[in-house]
Amino acid sequence: MEEKIYDVSPEWSRRAYLDDAGYKAKYEASVKDPERFWAEEAKRIHWFKQPTRIKNTNFGPENVAIRWFEDGTTNVAYNCIDRHLDTRGDQVAIIWEGDDPSESKKITYRELHDEVCRMANVMRNRGVAKGDRVTIYMPMIPEAAYAMLACARLGAIHSVVFGGFSPDSLAGRIEDAKTAFIVTADEGLRGGRKVPLKENVDAAIERVGPGIVDHVLVVRRTGAAVNMVPGRDVYYDEAAQMVSGECPVEEMNAEDPLFILYTSGSTGKPKGVLHTTGGYLVYTAMTHQYVFDYHDGDVYWCTADVGWVTGHSYILYGPLANGATTLMFEGVPTYPSISRFWDVIDKHNVNIFYTAPTAIRSLMQAGEDPVKKTSRKSLRLLGSVGEPINPEAWEWYHRVVGDGRCPIVDTWWQTETGGILITPLPGATKLKPGSATRPFFGVKPQVVDADGKVLEGQAEGNLVIADSWPGQMRTVYGDHERFVQTYFSTYPGKYFTGDGCRRDADGYYWITGRVDDVINVSGHRMGTAEVESALVAHPKVSEAAVVGYPHDIKGQGIYAYVTLMAGEQPTEELRKELVAWVRKEIGPIASPDLIQFAPGLPKTRSGKIMRRILRKIAEDEFGNLGDTSTLADPAVVNDLVENRQNKR
Ligand code: 6R9
Numbered sequence: 001m002e003e004k005i006y007d008v009s010p011e012w013s014r015r016a017y018l019d020d021a022g023y024k025a026k027y028e029a030s031v032k033d034p035e036r037f038w039a040e041e042a043k044r045i046h047w048f049k050q051p052t053r054i055k056n057t058n059f060g061p062e063n064v065a066i067r068w069f070e071d072g073t074t075n076v077a078y079n080c081i082d083r084h085l086d087t088r089g090d091q092v093a094i095i096w097e098g099d100d101p102s103e104s105k106k107i108t109y110r111e112l113h114d115e116v117c118r119m120a121n122v123m124r125n126r127g128v129a130k131g132d133r134v135t136i137y138m139p140m141i142p143e144a145a146y147a148m149l150a151c152a153r154l155g156a157i158h159s160v161v162f163g164g165f166s167p168d169s170l171a172g173r174i175e176d177a178k179t180a181f182i183v184t185a186d187e188g189l190r191g192g193r194k195v196p197l198k199e200n201v202d203a204a205i206e207r208v209g210p211g212i213v214d215h216v217l218v219v220r221r222t223g224a225a226v227n228m229v230p231g232r233d234v235y236y237d238e239a240a241q242m243v244s245g246e247c248p249v250e251e252m253n254a255e256d257p258l259f260i261l262y263t264s265g266s267t268g269k270p271k272g273v274l275h276t277t278g279g280y281l282v283y284t285a286m287t288h289q290y291v292f293d294y295h296d297g298d299v300y301w302c303t304a305d306v307g308w309v310t311g312h313s314y315i316l317y318g319p320l321a322n323g324a325t326t327l328m329f330e331g332v333p334t335y336p337s338i339s340r341f342w343d344v345i346d347k348h349n350v351n352i353f354y355t356a357p358t359a360i361r362s363l364m365q366a367g368e369d370p371v372k373k374t375s376r377k378s379l380r381l382l383g384s385v386g387e388p389i390n391p392e393a394w395e396w397y398h399r400v401v402g403d404g405r406c407p408i409v410d411t412w413w414q415t416e417t418g419g420i421l422i423t424p425l426p427g428a429t430k431l432k433p434g435s436a437t438r439p440f441f442g443v444k445p446q447v448v449d450a451d452g453k454v455l456e457g458q459a460e461g462n463l464v465i466a467d468s469w470p471g472q473m474r475t476v477y478g479d480h481e482r483f484v485q486t487y488f489s490t491y492p493g494k495y496f497t498g499d500g501c502r503r504d505a506d507g508y509y510w511i512t513g514r515v516d517d518v519i520n521v522s523g524h525r526m527g528t529a530e531v532e533s534a535l536v537a538h539p540k541v542s543e544a545a546v547v548g549y550p551h552d553i554k555g556q557g558i559y560a561y562v563t564l565m566a567g568e569q570p571t572e573e574l575r576k577e578l579v580a581w582v583r584k585e586i587g588p589i590a591s592p593d594l595i596q597f598a599p600g601l602p603k604t605r606s607g608k609i610m611r612r613i614l615r616k617i618a619e620d621e622f623g624n625l626g627d628t629s630t631l632a633d634p635a636v637v638n639d640l641v642e643n644r645q646n647k648r
């Protein structure tokens with residue numbers, strides 16, 4: 001198949017910050033002399049004390065440590081709010097669009113200042129101080145942003161937990177971060193359906209046990225009557241009335257933690273990815289400006305949830321550091337109609353739109369009419385994130401949503417990277433549908449083979465990054481050894497991304513997906529080990545193995561092989577019960593799409609489950625199972641193949 005290439009339009013090379021020559025020159029400068037490059041870029045934020053030590057990073061093998069701007073002091077909330085008050089106090093900072101289209105509001109930078117200060121004062125009055133952890137379990141309402149920024153203002157470390165996670169998952173995160181303070185809402189609202197957030201918090205605290213959580217701040221969203229524990233729980237609107245709209249900012253060292261965000265890995269429980277203050281802010285602000293070609297006056301919309309890193313970096317911190325107008329959407333793409341995204345774009349004259357391939361694929365199914373009946377003429381640029389975008393979805397996004405006139409920035413990055421690492425720049429980079437294209441400034445990607453040999457030119461292998469960038473995670477919260485093991489031991493001296501990739505003759509990168517036991521379901525990361533441990537916790541399950549399989553809309557679906565306890569019967573009932581069980585244990589995003597009851601799993605003689613074979617069966621590639629001679633009992637494979645579950 002001939003590769004399609006989209007040139008940069010003349011209009012774009014004129015309007016953008018950089019053209020191709022500009023990109024190349026700046027990239028060269030950034031990797032040749034990172035110290036000098038980042039010293040200059042650090043000036044884009046306000047420092048109370050300017051950093052003089054710029055880069056102090058070591059990828060090992062010994063003493064892995066990452067420090068940027070380490071003698072500088074600043075405050076993220078100051079940069080995202082206070083700094084803008086003189087110049088853009090009356091400009092809209094956040095456009096909030098509710099689940100119901102009749103509800104929306106605009107919050108100016110001055111109002112944001114007032115709200116965040118109140119939230120910070122409410123927290124401070126209840127003992128929250130620099131270095132304390134705060135769990136935020138919220139719907140997509142402005143108070144979620146206020147809570148995050150309030151933590152940043154006080155120097156507290158937020159841990160946002162996605163509102164779709166179960167009480168158990170929430171409890172695990174509260175315990176790991178030892179958070180005494182929780183911010184939540186009575187209920188969430190998505191697609192017209194209510195989510196019992198406060199009830200889930202109560203259940204999570206119950207599970208965590210006494211002595212950890214002292215305060216629960218409850219924002220009224222739906223007004224539902226919820227259980228309020230005297231002395232522990234307080235309504236935000238009531239508490240906010242009692243405090244002032246001014247609150248001093250804490251002076252933070254560049255390397256003081258800003259937040260923890262839990263993410264799935266290939267083994268064990270989710271890791272608390274820790275990001276710090278100065279480098280993260282410089283990096284997210286810079287990428288937001290260049291990748292989205294953000295200019296003053298633009299309306300920018302990222303459809304992610306603040307429970308994921310994309311929401312942290314590109315709804316909140318990057319945009320607000322740049323004094324942008326950022327849109328925050330509470331709802332879902334299909335409610336009240338399948339035109340919702342495009343209606344919101346017209347309603348608020350959105351110029352830059354950033355979403356996930358899974359959303360595009362599901363909207364594609366309804367055809368062009370729901371899109372074409374809207375104007376979308378305000379749109380200038382489209383973005384994609386979360387998983388590889390297949391060329392068909394790319395083309396549809398480009399032709400139908402963007403009317404063929406908007407470049408698409410396919411941005412590759414991770415919770416761990418803090419910000420975008422591989423991406424087109426809209427005025428500089430020719431686009432190839434399905435490729436994240438070229439590295440951002442300061443980023444040194446390499447393709448390595450299984451032995452760690454660096455491959456040059458056109459190559460396919462695993463993606464590593466050879467040197468540090470300011471937005472990189474610093475450690476796994478409370479477990480630096482796990483950080484070193486996970487990211488720096490596979491290829492000593494390099495950061496291992498966990499992704500496979502191909503580099504083509506033009507030096508473009510094509511991410512091929514995870515090479516570890518992480519699957520990507522609708523852009524959400526799931527460790528197969530987490531789903532397995534939820535399944536085996538069920539009293540009727542003896543063993544479980546979980547793999548991904550290609551799914552038309554979700555990208556990957558969850559395929560679970562389950563062996564039952566002796567005497568248990570595989571029934572349709574039990575299948576449903578197990579799906580419901582996993583939803584309850586982890587949350588709806590982890591629901592298995594297919595469950596196959598298997599009398600036995602393929603194992604090596606040493607008892608290791610051979611996932612390679614399970615993956616092939618789930619992918620419908622029976623003819624290509626590879627070497628099965630090392631199996632303890634080759635007969636189990638026949639049964640597995642015969643009883644393969646059909647997709648959807
Ligand atoms: C930001 C985010 C990270 C994993 C990553 C990769 C996949 C993200 C992608 C992409 C291909 C892209 N991924 N963006 N794959 N093209 N543009 O999604 O963070 O939730 O930590 O997921 O997502 O596999 O390793 P996170």
